[in-house]
Amino acid sequence: MSNLPDFLRIDSETRRVFLDGRNPAFYSDPNRVYALLHEHCPTFYWEEQRQWFFTGYDHVNALLRDRRFGRQILHIASREELGLPAPQPHLENFDLAERYSLLELEPPEHTRLRTLVNRAFVSRHIERLRPEIAELAEKLIDGFEKDGGTELLSSFADIIPVTMIARMIGIPDEMGPQLLAWSHAYVGMYMFKRTAEDEDAADRAAKKFADYVKDLIAERRRSPREDLLTHMIHTEHKGQYLTDDELVSTTIVLLNAGHEATVHQIGNSVRVILDGGLPPSELFRDDAATERTVEETLRICAPVHIFQRWALEDAEIDDLTFKRGDKVSLILAAANLDPKKFSDPRTFKPDRQEAPNLSFGAGIHFCIGAPLARLELNTVLPILFRRLPGMRIAKTPVVKDVYHFHGLERLDLSW
Known part of the structure; x- marks a missing residue:
């Protein structure tokens, strides 16, 4: 296929794809590859990932809701039966921290855990946080507005989501930097081709994270407060x-999921809006326009x-047969670019009246923190563009080598 980049090979007949997920040409602009996959091979066997x-919207949307597929398998079959390797001793702390993760469980355990946590994250409870989020955003901008420029991730995007989720749980603001460090090490386990060093760092972070949370639990049992914990x-x-x-x-999954993705999304959204060339005064002219703008950034750069x-x-x-114990992957970000659902899918068009994006998933594992993430984005982006109307990208942003997450190393802005 002559239109393919040199780092991608597609055999449409066998639906085999060769693609190095750690290649900067891929993870810097995955949407380009997703467009080619939609064109040639929307369902494919990724050789490197085995x-x-x-990638098709309808398939991804249906599989997210299909109860024949789940996030765990060991509740219905043994490792021996499935031919899975034994747990690795050097990941003992990480595995323990993940054992009861909402992201990894199926009913009935998932139902019980989610029911206990869900009340705190419904939209009517989350909406009360809007003034607090706005106040934090304004205060952070006060700190760098006079400088004529900033690196937005460290001065703004990193701080807001971790501060808000920590406050909800009942963790003091000053723990923010430590929580970020633990979280970054922890999510290294989800990267493609993670190294032994990544695994050791994740296990150490899981141990420290868990020890901190255990101390906090003991403290709350002694002196309860008005917080989520x-x-x-x-x-x-x-x-x-x-x-x-x-x-x-x-607690660990809420802290990680409650800020890691939103940090990336604030940076991704600002970049897409500035690159898109549409006037921010129009994009954020009222609540409805703001909401459409946010949803379009979630669609195009999840x-x-x-x-x-x-x-x-x-x-x-x-036309593929899967046996019990097989694993499949759903590329949500590619489903958001399916040309059968979205016209001119790689173009930023906030006035779309098309399918909803799948960036928060669907079904029983739909992201519990979606209302919080949406509120943060709908609150802080209009403030940022109103306060800094001359904002522009000062240096070409570099995308982090953390696929299958998608975020920037840094976002240097000037005004």
Whole structure:
């Protein structure tokens, strides 16, 4: 195929794709590759990952909701039965922290955990945080406005999501930098071709993170407060309370998911808006316009690109047969660019009246923090562009080598 870049090979007949996920030419502009996959091979076997991947909107949307596929498999089959390797001793702390993660469980455990946490994240509760988010954004901009420029991730994007989720849980603001450091090390486990050093760093971070949360749990048991951690400790569901291990896993996943993706998305959104050339005064002219703008940035530059699912039973999808225990991957960010659903999909068009983006997933694992992330984006982006109307990109941004996340190393701006 003559129109393919030299780092990509596609065999449409066998649906085989050769692509190095750590190649900067790919992760710097994955949308270009997704467009080629939609053109030649929307469902494909990624040779380097040894797994089937789906990029079509309808397939991804359906698989996210398909109860024949789940986030875990060991609740219905043993490692021996599935031919899976034994747990690795050097990841003992990470595995323990993940054991009761909302992201990894299936019903009935998932239902119980999610029910206990969900109340704090429904839109009517989250909406009360708008003035606090706005105040924090204004204060941060006060700190760098006079400088005529800033590196936006470290001065703004890193701070707001971690501060807000930490305050909700009941963790002091000054822990923000440490939480960021633990989280960055922790999510290294989800990168393609992670190294032994990445794994050791993730395990160390999981141990320190868990120890900190355990101390916090003990403190809240002694002196309850009006925060999410106290709520999780003292709320029951059908006569059951969360165990300490469940509390640790849930707190860690809420902290990681509650800021990691939103940090990326603030940077991605600002870059897309500035590159798009549309006047910010129009994009943010009222709440409805702001919401459309935010949803379009989520569509075109999602912060999390892939979710995996286990086949819980035999199933046939797109003329492929999957057996129980097979793993498949869904590229949410590619589904958001499906030309069958979106006209001119790689163009930033906030006035679209097309399909909803899949950036927060769908089904029972739809992102519990979506209302918070949306509120943060809908609050801070209009403030940023109103306060700094002459804002422009000062240096070409570099995309982080953290695929399947998508975010910038830094975003240097001037005005």
